[in-house]
Amino acid sequence: MIDLGTLSKLDPRESWPNEAQDFTPWLAEHLDMLGETLQMDLELVDRENAIGDFAADIVARDLGADRIVVIENQLEPTNHRHLGQLITYAAGLDAGAVIWISTEIRDEHRQALDWLNRHAESATQFFGVVVELLRIDDSKPAPSFRPVAFPNNWRPEPGGTGATEISERGRAYQEFFQRLIDELREKHHFTNARRGLRKNWYRFASGTAGVAYDIAFAEQRKFRVGLRIRVGDRPITTLAFEHLRTRAAEFESQFGETLEWEPREGRRSARVAVYRPGSIDEPSEVQEELVHWAIDRLLRFKKVFGPYLTDILAQARRDSDTPV
Secondary structure, eight states: OOOOOOEEEEOGGGTOSSIIIIIHHHHHHOHHHHHHHHTOOEEEEEEEEEETTEEEEEEEEETTTTEEEEEEEEEEEOOHHHHHHHHHHHHHHTOSEEEEEEEEOOHHHHHHHHHHHHHOSSSOEEEEEEEEEEEETTSOOEEEEEEEEOOTTSSOOTTOOOOSOOOHHHHHHHHHHHHHHHHHHHHHOOOOOOOOOSSSEEEEEOSSTTEEEEEEEETTTEEEEEEEEOOSSHHHHHHHHHHHHTTHHHHHHHHTSOOEEEOOTTSSOEEEEEEEEOOTTSOHHHHHHHHHHHHHHHHHHHHHHGGGHHHHHHHHHHHHTSOO
């Protein structure tokens, strides 16, 4: 006889007594769980971000689509006030996606989100997500996110024109990155992303806000894998990059290849990268080689740089506050 446990639902306030003080900080630190549910690589941008007289609970970035995501939380049934705030936040931040998390998405609000998804002229997507706290017998409580409102064409190309035809080059990019993403997700648990997009680059969360793993078909038929640093304040980006570069010999020894250190003065980001010849016009067997080459380098970047990123950005922020 199979011995099965009993699944029960708990009041979310047993673990998060206060929405603002408990749930929002917890979610900000566990965006990967929400991202896995919604097939996004979410990186925290800000908490309590001011928009006029209001403040969005969480502002994140969906790295794969390079778009702003606004997240509003309610540990109670949805209400009209929060619906209005969501629309205000979407407009104020030019958000590509808006996520409304609640213990109960009321039917009239689910219908409103569905209507917005059908009629919004922009690329903004609206999600209604129910948060639940579950337990099997006497186990620890486990959070669960359940989407109940979402776009019909979940994850279309952000910023697209709505045209149904895809250019051959766009289709080639989409198919290439789809193969790469699927293998990264299924074999290496590297990403939550599930859909390749029609563009020549893709980014993945590093686990440290302001830093992403980057892949691109670059100019002059070069193919690139790297680490992209883009903190809101350019001086902090520069400091973080220089802290990494002071250990270039150590990192390159561990990585096993010479790396390109690109401060990119005048740009909002800096980059550490490795290149090889390659373009989207290559035959299928060469593209397959590019996929495996990229995955190998992504895993190396994560192994070599990943353990140091949080500390290096923290040091850069401390240094930027040091009086000269």
